Amino acid sequence: MHDFTPISASIGGFMIGAAAVTLMAFNGRIAGIAGIIGGVFGSAGRDRGWRMAFVLGLIAGPYVTMLAGKSMPEVDIAASFPTVVAGGLLVGFGTRLCNGCTSGHGVCGLARFSPRSAAATIVFMVTAAVVVSVVRLGAG
Amino acid sequence: MAQIVVALFAGTIFGAGLTVSQMINPAKVLAFLDVAAAPGGGWDPSLAFVMAAALVTAIAGYRLVLRRAHPILAPTFNLPTRRDIDWRLLVGATVFGFGWGLVGYCPGPALAALTLGSGKTIVFIAAMLIGMAIYHVLFDRRNTGMSAGDRSDKG
Numbered sequence: 001m002h003d004f005t006p007i008s009a010s011i012g013g014f015m016i017g018a019a020a021v022t023l024m025a026f027n028g029r030i031a032g033i034a035g036i037i038g039g040v041f042g043s044a045g046r047d048r049g050w051r052m053a054f055v056l057g058l059i060a061g062p063y064v065t066m067l068a069g070k071s072m073p074e075v076d077i078a079a080s081f082p083t084v085v086a087g088g089l090l091v092g093f094g095t096r097l098c099n100g101c102t103s104g105h106g107v108c109g110l111a112r113f114s115p116r117s118a119a120a121t122i123v124f125m126v127t128a129a130v131v132v133s134v135v136r137l138g139a140g
Numbered sequence: 141m142a143q144i145v146v147a148l149f150a151g152t153i154f155g156a157g158l159t160v161s162q163m164i165n166p167a168k169v170l171a172f173l174d175v176a177a178a179p180g181g182g183w184d185p186s187l188a189f190v191m192a193a194a195l196v197t198a199i200a201g202y203r204l205v206l207r208r209a210h211p212i213l214a215p216t217f218n219l220p221t222r223r224d225i226d227w228r229l230l231v232g233a234t235v236f237g238f239g240w241g242l243v244g245y246c247p248g249p250a251l252a253a254l255t256l257g258s259g260k261t262i263v264f265i266a267a268m269l270i271g272m273a274i275y276h277v278l279f280d281r282r283n284t285g286m287s288a289g290d291r292s293d294k295g
Contacts, residue, residue: 031150091246099220
């Protein structure tokens with residue numbers, strides 16, 4: 001269905017890792033997206049500036065790659081609107097409950113050899129793989 | 141101010157990395173998560189390469205960076221200290237994985253794709269923020285003495 005793209009995947013992964021290292025080197029912060037957005041709901045009002053700046057950068061990222069000559073990235077969401085709503089609620093609630101998402105646990109946490117992040121990453125990846133398989137079988 | 145500029149820069153590189161690796165496309169992510177399709181040749185292992193490259197870079201970079209007494213622009217490194225695996229971690233990761241598998245979006249890619257023209261992306265982010273707010277109301281309010289960032293700030 002989708003082509004295997006190991007080179008662009010590795011380059012993109014390197015950029016994600018480099019961004020995480022940069023945020024740690026200068027600001028002393030974990031580049032976990034759910035934590036960065038979730039902090040907006042906390043009492044960390046003085047922290048909001050850098051959090052919002054990071055999110056703005058994240059949104060600007062695709063345009064920077066377009067300026068560098070790449071075409072408009074494809075965004076293909078097969079899920080129905082009700083499923084998208086359910087998925088969003090689950091992702092928002094779940095990532096806060098387990099204190100991390102793919103970036104916070106899967107990259108930053110694993111890079112620090114955190115046993116919590118290793119457990120979380122295994123659980124969310126296996127759960128997602130099972131859900132995808134079940135959905136595909138259900139769709140025929 | 142300098143910290144805000146660094147955050148903007150790091151966020152941009154992060155978002156560009158998600159774009160280059162096509163992780164902002166849920167169909168591409170689901171093609172990886174569909175491991176069960178591997179025997180039929182329909183599996184796309186690209187996401188594993190994204191995570192592996194990000195991880196190797198972060199392991200090497202963190203080793204260098206965390207040798208310093210403090211970050212370049214901040215007094216201390218804000219690192220999670222907990223090591224226990226509790227029910228919240230396991231239930232939360234299961235709930236997150238369920239939502240991720242349904243749509244193919246996790247928080248970073250969804251935000252990076254916010255302005256790329258899909259109404260579903262905007263709906264997903266709105267629902268995700270509501271999900272986070274529900275967590276905050278149910279579990280976080282009692283701990284208002286501590287900010288979410290101070291407790292265990294991951295992603």
